Amino acid sequence: MKKALIALAVAALGSMPALAQQTIKIANIVELSGPGTTSGTNFKNGVELAVREINAAGGILGRRIETSTVDTQSNPGVAKGLTQKAVDQDVFAVFGPVFSGSIMVSMAETRRAEIPNFTGGEAAAITTQGNPYIFRTSFTQATAMPKIARYITDQAKAKTLSLIYVNNDFGKGGRDMLMKALEKSQTKIVADVSTESAQVDFSAAVLRARQANPDAIFVYTNEEESARVLRELRKQGWTKPVIGETVLTSQKVIELAGEAANGAVAHVGLTVDAPIPAMRAFRAKFEREYKYITDHNGIKGYTGMYVLKAAIEKVGKLDRKAVAKAMHGLKLRVADHPGILMDVEFDKNGDLDRDSFLTEVRNGKQEVTATLPPLSRK
Amino acid sequence: MRTPLALAAGLAAAAALVALPHFLGRSGVYLLSYWVVFVVATMGLNLTVGYAGQKSLGHAAFFGIGAYTVAILMKAGLSFWLGLPLAALLCFASGIVVGFPALRVQAIYLAFATLGFNTAAWLFMRNEEWLTGGTFGIKDIARPSLFGVSFDGHRAYYYLCLAVAAILAALLYGLLRSPWGKAFTALRDNPIRAESLGVDVRGYTLLAFAIGAAYAGVAGALFAPLLEFIDPAPFSVGASIMMYLMVVVGGPGYFFGPMLGAAVGVVLPEWLRFAQDWYLFVFGAAVVLLMIWLPDGLLSIPGRLRARREARAASAARAAAAARLDGGGR
Amino acid sequence: MTDLLQLTFSGIATGSIYALAALGFTLLWQASGTINFAQGEFVMLPAFAMLFFAAQGAPLPVAFVLTIAVAVAVLGWAFKRGVVDPLFRHGMMAIVVATIGLSIAMRNGVRIYSADAHPFPSLFADKLLRVGGVTVSLADAGTLAFALVLVVATQAFLARTLTGRAMQAVAQNTESAAVLGINVPLMILYTFAINAVLACAAALLVTPVYFGKFDMGESLGTKAFFAAVIGGFNNSRGALLGGVIVGIGENLAAAYISPAYKDAVALALFMVVILFKPQGLLGRKEERKV
Structure with a gap:
């Protein structure tokens, strides 16, 4: 019995790196406590909903997405450590944070590690620093x-x-x-x-x-x-x-x-009450899943994940630098990518524009x- | 350091602190540096609260003043090595000012006054955008270098923080063993008696605040380049309350209390993350249980063990004496 | 002039909210020397309990009564037995930190249940009254009236009934009260139970304005602490006075001095009060003991 267990454990350990190669790791670094709780929770729920859908439909380039969600306590000092941890874990992309103070520190870390970072923040200063790895999920102010x-x-x-x-x-x-x-x-x-x-x-x-x-x-x-x-x-x-x-x-x-x-x-910029069938369908899906109606932050997380999927598929391989490069000037249409809910285009700063x-x-x-x-x- | 055993433990801990970064990733070293910065800050608060017995709930304000001083001066092109002592000096001065209410009021009223000071300082940091960057903060704060040695790397910066912490700890150790240290504890234990024994209560109360504040200032000066960004958020009243918690949990009035306390406040929540959604709930509950178990802080354990041992020895001696008496009587 | 009156009245209404939370603060301090940093959470939990019972179909009064029963057991008895009793003789610092830990646990426990703000039914009809150019909502007037009634009732209970007097005797001098044959532990337990009931009443009145949210206690607790200190920590009437002063002070500072510095302006004024009258406005002087 004991031997069997050990064999099992060894097998499990041995298969883990292989499994890790198969998955795309995404770090969700968001405000789940402190003043940013409501925004961060919605953002995270949106991301996770999109990830479940994408995985159910076969993943990205045939690989499953694996998310880890961590709480920044709405504190930049904590957010910095968590982003470094995500970098240490070699994630493919970072989602969040939503509060701009936390973004300021986390985007410096993702830039250094050349990891695409999708933020929920709306502050104008985020995309005016020439950081080629930061992308918005909503309008800048x-x-x-x-x-x-x-x-x-x-x-x-x-x-x-x-x-x-x-x-x-x-x-x-x-x-x-x-x-x-x-x-x-x-x-x-x-x-x-x-x-x-x-x-x-x-x-x-x-x-x-x-x-x-x-x-x-x-x-x-x-x-x-x-x-x-x-x-x-x-x-x-x-x-x-x-x-x-x-x-x-x-x-x-x-x-x-x-x-x-x-x-x-x-x-x-984003509302679940928009007169768009895809948005209405999203609202219903989200409510079924989480038993409440999301604000715009849920849409940000959800569409952001689908934008990443579209960008990776455009590049055709899991290459962070190439994906970040492809994001600049990316134009996506709902007809090709239903998950983005609304047509969207990104400019050279990582800002987006849409209806x-x-x-x-x-x-x-x-x-x-x-x-x-x-x-x-x- | 009463026994060789304690000395050995201390040396081992010091060696571990020096060696540890080489076994950790970036985030691990960062967390360790974060802890060291909070050790410095809470060492100061321990002097104010633990040794001198002044209920200060405004320590994060000094921490912030230190951080902003360095950040603003460095943005103005001045050296970190000029900013650091200036931060300490500025905090020392503000500590004296904040100490004045303590001459008139005590306990909760002093807590109120220091909370008020913290609120005002926080509002200043947030409102005066021309100076502090307001709610958007100050970004891209560089890490310093000295004599051509850059402290930009995560390990290098950790060692800088550790060195500063070690120097400040040594200074505090010396201070506490000097007559000044005795005066501080006299102030805490019985201010009226201290006064009648000729301790300058006014002066020492102000000094307790000022020195504590200066430590927070140095911690803040290390904090700003550690994050490479500051905004008013980490200097709120809530942060002061957390620092107070660290001092009391570690053991107020114990020299090594802040090291354990800051570990509880900084490292424990990170370590509890395996509890996922529940981690802050577990953290809060752990603090409650810890206080109930050890009301005098973590460092009261050795004293408690000693007391128990002595009690056991005493009762054994009593039993032996009683047996002797019984035997003699028969 | 009408503007000033408008601000003053709004301030009084908001202040009576602070006062309700502050009242429990002063009671616990008097009876047991406890400074409860989780006082705001003690209001937040009953708010969620009422929302929970209401969601199960209970009408508001029933939900309120059920919540009181639970609160007396949990926030009264269990809090006293579990947290305060073991720490009582270790002084203020340990209790303060334990209640800080408690507030973190309570806030984050509820956050897992729901991170959203929930609307809460008001006791009063959604009506606006106009009195001499000043607009007052029925809810504001009702909250103030309720707060007054609660403060007067608490005072009357403490001053007029035998139990209340015994509780006061305990608060003033525990040892002589014990010598007089008063059941000291029971009296202290009563105080904790009353604090729990007051917290429920406060929740009922403040949640329509604060909304049911996991962190609603954070600012409420701080304001209540300020109110208690300013009014005088060892006096229940002081809590009401302190609350109202904080409420009005913030409004006037925001309107006439600086909205961005309103909290600091109000606090600076109070600090002056405290420096010249360290016991708070209605507090008694506590003797320094050697």
């Missing part, structure tokens, strides 16, 4: 904000605008990009109000924004805070437009804010009011 700025000036016809933003890298980064986009437009910013993450009382923030008597208020905070701002706006009798980007009209905000969310307008949506909350539901073409096609 430098792409998203001009789109909503155009709406604010041309369609909402707001001459004056108040900003309420959360003072973390996400909120501050978005605010800076919006200000830049509005600089030369007709719209003037009359109030610029910083808030904290996990803030509960927004009466002072809303008051400051309202006192400047703007034509519209722009809200750029995380989910729970957005819901509280919307409630406070309603309480203080604000009836003019409330405009946001991605978060403001998300399902979670609507769920938390209730009636107060009605009428909010936002530009959304996006203008959404409004009506009767407690996010409705898409217009589809905006990629900036490059305008």
